[in-house]
Amino acid sequence: MKMITTILVFLVGFGTPETSYSQPLTPIEQWEGKTILLVAAHPDDDYQSHGTLALLNNNKNKIFILTLTTGNVGTRDPKMNKNDLSKIRRQEQIEAMKVLGLSEQQYINLGYDDGRVEFADKEEIIGKIVYYIRKIKPDVLMSFDPGFNYAVWHKSDHRAAAYLTADAVRAAEWRLMYEGQIIHQNLNAYSVPEFLFYGGNIKDKNFEVDISEYLDKKILAGSKYLSQWSSGWNNYLGSDLNDYPAGEKDSLFNRLKKRIKYQNNIPVERFRYYKGIPDGMGREKRD
Numbered sequence: 362m363k364m365i366t367t368i369l370v371f372l373v374g375f376g377t378p379e380t381s382y383s384q385p386l387t388p389i390e391q392w393e394g395k396t397i398l399l400v401a402a403h404p405d406d407d408y409q410s411h412g413t414l415a416l417l418n419n420n421k422n423k424i425f426i427l428t429l430t431t432g433n434v435g436t437r438d439p440k441m442n443k444n445d446l447s448k449i450r451r452q453e454q455i456e457a458m459k460v461l462g463l464s465e466q467q468y469i470n471l472g473y474d475d476g477r478v479e480f481a482d483k484e485e486i487i488g489k490i491v492y493y494i495r496k497i498k499p500d501v502l503m504s505f506d507p508g509f510n511y512a513v514w515h516k517s518d519h520r521a522a523a524y525l526t527a528d529a530v531r532a533a534e535w536r537l538m539y540e541g542q543i544i545h546q547n548l549n550a551y552s553v554p555e556f557l558f559y560g561g562n563i564k565d566k567n568f569e570v571d572i573s574e575y576l577d578k579k580i581l582a583g584s585k586y587l588s589q590w591s592s593g594w595n596n597y598l599g600s601d602l603n604d605y606p607a608g609e610k611d612s613l614f615n616r617l618k619k620r621i622k623y624q625n626n627i628p629v630e631r632f633r634y635y636k637g638i639p640d641g642m643g644r645e646k647r648d
């Protein structure tokens with residue numbers, strides 16, 4: 362199927378007068394040579410953008426995924442412990458990224474405990490995100506949507522990630538914030554020019570990406586998260602799907618296929634795009 366980015370801003374029921382209508386000047390499938398930093402709370406939060414990431418990677422954009430926590434709490438398996446789960450989820454993340462064409466060098470994990478980002482030292486965690494923004498200098502930053510004209514409710518860790526990332530973007534551009542990075546670590550203040558927000562309300566999303574050509578990669582990458590989306594959630598049996606009960610493979614792939622969003626029978630991923638200063642990322646112009 363021909364790859365297109367479908368712009369649906371003014372369709373009935375999609376978008377509101379309050380929504381930011383800024384759009385990428387160049388359609389996403391034509392992006393080339395951009396550096397993209399996706400900030401997430403857990404290993405697998407990037408899954409909802411995997412089709413877009415595979416597309417961007419295929420078109421010679423450089424992608425980095427920065428995850429705040431190790432994901433070391435996400436299990437219902439009574440035999441699992443935090444250290445093992447931390448290692449398992451790192452490996453799952455790396456395997457999923459490999460399917461998308463990304464290497465381990467493109468994965469950064471800040472090592473915070475799963476479920477406790479809101480209790481972490483905000484100044485410290487924002488400083489770490491600022492460090493990577495200044496080091497990577499992304500042309501586009503992808504993040505949980507902090508909301509547009511109101512705060513979006515996300516579950517724990519996700520809502521913290523949304524706001525910490527927004528605050529870090531703002532701090533990164535001020536040379537006297539986290540100035541030690543500039544004085545001692547050879548970094549410069551940096552302003553992120555463009556944003557793709559995922560995970561927000563559908564009515565706030567202002568464009569979508571046709572992922573038809575990358576659907577198989579998205580589903581295959583999703584199948585690497587066995588500790589999360591298979592019976593491994595309750596009873597982890599290792600990283601090889603063949604070691605799981607009969608029928609596991611079919612049920613996992615069916616579950617992943619059911620999660621795909623469609624618009625006019627085209628598989629899509631939806632985002633809120635924003636271009637401009639960080640102060641305006643979450644609100645329309647005010648008097």
Ligand SMILES: [Zn+2]
Nearest residue numbers: 402403406519
């Ligand atoms: Zn998550």
